[in-house]
Amino acid sequence: MARAGITEGSYLSAEPGRGWLSSWLLTTDHKRIGILYLFSILSFFSVGVVFGFLMRLELIARGPTIMEAATYNSFFTLHGVIMLFLFLIPVVPAVFGNFLLPIMIGARDVAFPRLNLLSWYFYMAGAALAITTLIIGPADTGWTFYAPYSLRTGTSASLAVFAVFVLGISSILTGINFVTTVHRLRAPGMTWFRLPLFVWATYATAWIQIIATPILGVNLLLVIAERLFGIGVFDPAKGGDPILYQHLFWIYSHPAVYIMVLPAMGAVSEIVPVFARRVIFGYKAIAYSSIGIAALGSLVWGHHMFVSGYSYTAAVYFSLFTFFVAIPSAIKVYNWVGSLYKGSIVMDTPFYYALAFIFLFSIGGLSGLILGALSVNVHLHDTYFVVAHFHYIKFGGAAFGFFAALHYWFPKISGRMYNRRVANWALLFLFIGFNTLFFPMFVLGFEGMPRRYFDYLPQYADLQHLSIVGSWILVAALFTMIGNLVVAAYRGKIAPANPWGARTLEWQIPSPPPKENFEQIPEVTRGPYDFREGV
Amino acid sequence: MNGTQSAHSHRDYTGSKIGMWLFLFTEFFLFFGPILLYSIFRFRYPQAFIEASRALDTGVGVFNTVLLLTSSLTMALAITAMQKNKKGLTLILLGATVLAGAVFLVNKYFEWGAKISHGVYPGGEALAGNTDGGAIFYGLYFFATGLHGIHVLAGMCIIIVAALMVHEGRINSKDFVKLENSGLYWHLVDVIWIYLFPIFYLIR
Amino acid sequence: MDAKETKAHIVGYPVLLAVWAALLGLTWLTVGLSGTGLGSFVIVAPFLIASVKAFLVVDYFMHLKYESGFFKYILLIVLGTVVVVVWLVYQDVAYRY
Numbered sequence: 001m002a003r004a005g006i007t008e009g010s011y012l013s014a015e016p017g018r019g020w021l022s023s024w025l026l027t028t029d030h031k032r033i034g035i036l037y038l039f040s041i042l043s044f045f046s047v048g049v050v051f052g053f054l055m056r057l058e059l060i061a062r063g064p065t066i067m068e069a070a071t072y073n074s075f076f077t078l079h080g081v082i083m084l085f086l087f088l089i090p091v092v093p094a095v096f097g098n099f100l101l102p103i104m105i106g107a108r109d110v111a112f113p114r115l116n117l118l119s120w121y122f123y124m125a126g127a128a129l130a131i132t133t134l135i136i137g138p139a140d141t142g143w144t145f146y147a148p149y150s151l152r153t154g155t156s157a158s159l160a161v162f163a164v165f166v167l168g169i170s171s172i173l174t175g176i177n178f179v180t181t182v183h184r185l186r187a188p189g190m191t192w193f194r195l196p197l198f199v200w201a202t203y204a205t206a207w208i209q210i211i212a213t214p215i216l217g218v219n220l221l222l223v224i225a226e227r228l229f230g231i232g233v234f235d236p237a238k239g240g241d242p243i244l245y246q247h248l249f250w251i252y253s254h255p256a257v258y259i260m261v262l263p264a265m266g267a268v269s270e271i272v273p274v275f276a277r278r279v280i281f282g283y284k285a286i287a288y289s290s291i292g293i294a295a296l297g298s299l300v301w302g303h304h305m306f307v308s309g310y311s312y313t314a315a316v317y318f319s320l321f322t323f324f325v326a327i328p329s330a331i332k333v334y335n336w337v338g339s340l341y342k343g344s345i346v347m348d349t350p351f352y353y354a355l356a357f358i359f360l361f362s363i364g365g366l367s368g369l370i371l372g373a374l375s376v377n378v379h380l381h382d383t384y385f386v387v388a389h390f391h392y393i394k395f396g397g398a399a400f401g402f403f404a405a406l407h408y409w410f411p412k413i414s415g416r417m418y419n420r421r422v423a424n425w426a427l428l429f430l431f432i433g434f435n436t437l438f439f440p441m442f443v444l445g446f447e448g449m450p451r452r453y454f455d456y457l458p459q460y461a462d463l464q465h466l467s468i469v470g471s472w473i474l475v476a477a478l479f480t481m482i483g484n485l486v487v488a489a490y491r492g493k494i495a496p497a498n499p500w501g502a503r504t505l506e507w508q509i510p511s512p513p514p515k516e517n518f519e520q521i522p523e524v525t526r527g528p529y530d531f532r533e534g535v
Numbered sequence: 536m537n538g539t540q541s542a543h544s545h546r547d548y549t550g551s552k553i554g555m556w557l558f559l560f561t562e563f564f565l566f567f568g569p570i571l572l573y574s575i576f577r578f579r580y581p582q583a584f585i586e587a588s589r590a591l592d593t594g595v596g597v598f599n600t601v602l603l604l605t606s607s608l609t610m611a612l613a614i615t616a617m618q619k620n621k622k623g624l625t626l627i628l629l630g631a632t633v634l635a636g637a638v639f640l641v642n643k644y645f646e647w648g649a650k651i652s653h654g655v656y657p658g659g660e661a662l663a664g665n666t667d668g669g670a671i672f673y674g675l676y677f678f679a680t681g682l683h684g685i686h687v688l689a690g691m692c693i694i695i696v697a698a699l700m701v702h703e704g705r706i707n708s709k710d711f712v713k714l715e716n717s718g719l720y721w722h723l724v725d726v727i728w729i730y731l732f733p734i735f736y737l738i739r
Numbered sequence: 740m741d742a743k744e745t746k747a748h749i750v751g752y753p754v755l756l757a758v759w760a761a762l763l764g765l766t767w768l769t770v771g772l773s774g775t776g777l778g779s780f781v782i783v784a785p786f787l788i789a790s791v792k793a794f795l796v797v798d799y800f801m802h803l804k805y806e807s808g809f810f811k812y813i814l815l816i817v818l819g820t821v822v823v824v825v826w827l828v829y830q831d832v833a834y835r836y
């Protein structure tokens with residue numbers, strides 16, 4: 001990425017008096033830290049994709065095909081741990097939040113730059129521990145580590161659980177940094193309601209990171225204490241209650257899904273007005289809905305536990321709140337679509353990816369409402385329907401949102417433009433592959449196929465085969481999409497500072513941005529989606 | 536770039552405190568988990584919890600509580616002293632705080648030792664096969680006080696580092712936010728004990 | 740960025756000592772109340788007294804009383820979360836089976 005020409009004077013240029021390696025590994029520049037995260041996260045994402053691909057391949061035929069059942073259990077455990085804790089939870093905040101948040105509010109860096117670097121080191125430490133479990137005998141509990149099995153399994157569950165704990169520390173520190181940054185470092189004139197919606201989304205996410213993560217942290221420590229010392233709280237043999245593990249687990253892990261999707265929604269909220277060339281519809285509604293999702297999303301965790309054996313009273317409350325939490329998400333979808341009305345729409349790559357997000361996220365979200373109905377859940381819990389649901393919102397939603405963000409901000413980060421044609425074709429095949437892979441799972445689940453099973457009855461074979469073909473298309477498309485961006489990073493055409501004609505602050509500085517972001521801290525006088533000419 | 540203030544030399548007193556308070560909230564939630572579990576099991580196994588609590592030494596518990604409350608006092612006094620530029624007094628007060636923490640940990644060591652030598656610990660003979668809630672009481676007791684003890688130790692280290700910085704002058708009456716933040720951490724450790732003490736020692 | 744940084748409030752020694760005395764008094768009260776036959780109140784009483792003590796530490800030792808509204812506001816968010824989570828978990832635990 002460091003070609004002397006366009007990166008001269010930017011954050012990518014060499015730092016005098018500092019070796020190349022230490023200028024990256026000891027950087028406190030939020031932009032470089034964002035790049036560190038980008039490379040490490042994409043590496044682990046690739047590992048996660050490989051696990052998913054191999055799981056699908058195993059299911060090409062009934063019975064053991066390329067692995068035994070025990071291995072399959074480890075695979076879906078690692079696939080989940082990597083995709084959720086190493087990819088989806090950190091990716092948009094740590095890559096784009098880090099890179100863009102300070103610039104978008106008119107600051108030179110985050111509130112605690114050294115803490116920011118420490119966050120990345122915690123991330124790498126947690127990742128290293130997680131990969132180590134792969135080598136020494138991965139856990140086979142599923143990424144959810146449910147008691148009492150997780151208390152008893154002979155695999156390296158303690159280490160896996162500790163890896164997640166360390167990753168949680170990274171997340172917490174990032175959250176603390178971002179909340180403080182948004183409160184303290186806004187440029188003059190950057191009032192709360194002039195903030196880009198990406199900032200609102202990242203801010204709400206940071207609050208969830210601060211409040212929810214420690215509860216998972218202590219739950220994981222309790223599991224380790226159970227495994228090492230037998231303290232008994234989750235162990236029925238000692239009078240303990242495994243359902244309490246589930247409570248503490250989901251009190252974090254449900255809000256965690258909003259950590260994953262809110263920032264991606266924030267990216268979409270940036271892209272839509274720019275490509276519709278008009279102010280976003282209902283700015284305040286979208287801003288408040290981010291806070292609303294964070295708040296309401298903390299009340300619904302029990303919908304993962306409807307059939308766990310907990311009280312019916314609790315189930316009714318959780319189902320009710322689950323229906324409520326759909327409202328702020330729906331508000332966002334309506335407002336994005338409403339922003340297209342009477343716009344001057346420019347059809348270009350980031351916009352296509354954003355549209356894919358809106359479509360796939362809506363399907364995923366609606367399938368969540370189906371699961372939220374108590375009676376239906378009894379039939380669908382732990383089936384492929386759930387697998388389809390969460391892949392639609394996490395992959396079709398959060399990950400596609402991440403891809404949209406990549407294609408939108410790529411020219412800003414690298415100073416180069418990618419091949420739009422290839423990106424668009426990659427998206428088409430991503431979309432086709434994704435739906436071919438996951439839509440059949442809704443049907444499979446409804447027909448009763450359980451999840452996390454490495455074998456299946458003959459009546460499920462056809463849809464399984466269709467799904468596997470989808471996985472091949474998807475992986476090929478992913479490879480193309482990422483390859484296209486990698487090539488562009490080195491050989492892409494030089495991009496102007498503001499190729500999309502956006503109005504937010506990051507587009508008013510050169511690409512790639514200079515080390516200190518702004519020559520002078522700007523004075524903000526307009527909103528972020530003000531496309532009026534000559535004002 | 537040329538002559539403009541880099542972000543790293545910027546000092547933000549309020550921002551620094553906000554960051555610390557947010558971090559303290561995460562510590563608060565960390566202890567919220569086991570305390571929530573405690574309240575549920577207390578509700579389910581009232582008799583076993585009463586019996587187990589009686590077996591803990593209330594006297595030591597009270598003494599430890601008084602120790603931590605006093606160490607909180609000396610810590611708060613140290614902040615005031617630093618703000619008034621009384622460096623010597625600040626260092627004495629910080630020393631007293633650390634000393635109180637050390638005595639607390641020594642007490643804990645003897646308390647735990649007494650229980651462990653009688654087999655009253657998770658996995659120990661006295662609790663083997665226990666299903667009436669007694670094992671869970673002690674499981675929670677060791678977990679919560681153990682986690683708390685780690686935080687006491689961490690707090691002591693933080694205060695020692697702060698004291699060194701006071702001694703060197705890097706913390707002074709003009710720039711004392713690092714001392715304040717160290718104090719905030721210590722007070723949180725105290726607040727957590729304020730809750731742990733009655734729930735484990737005073738159930739009758 | 741806050742251009743007008745207010746001068747940090749100094750909490751005087753007498754105030755701190757008075758709070759410490761109150762804390763010791765409340766500790767003595769908690770111990771005294773334990774084991775008395777107040778029925779179910781005796782379960783809640785230590786929690787309530789502990790909360791009073793905690794708030795004294797937070798308000799005076801941790802200076803929350805003298806901080807800007809923002810700090811109190813975020814503490815409220817934290818406490819609100821706790822209340823809601825406890826209530827929802829209680830809906831399960833109290834009505835099991």
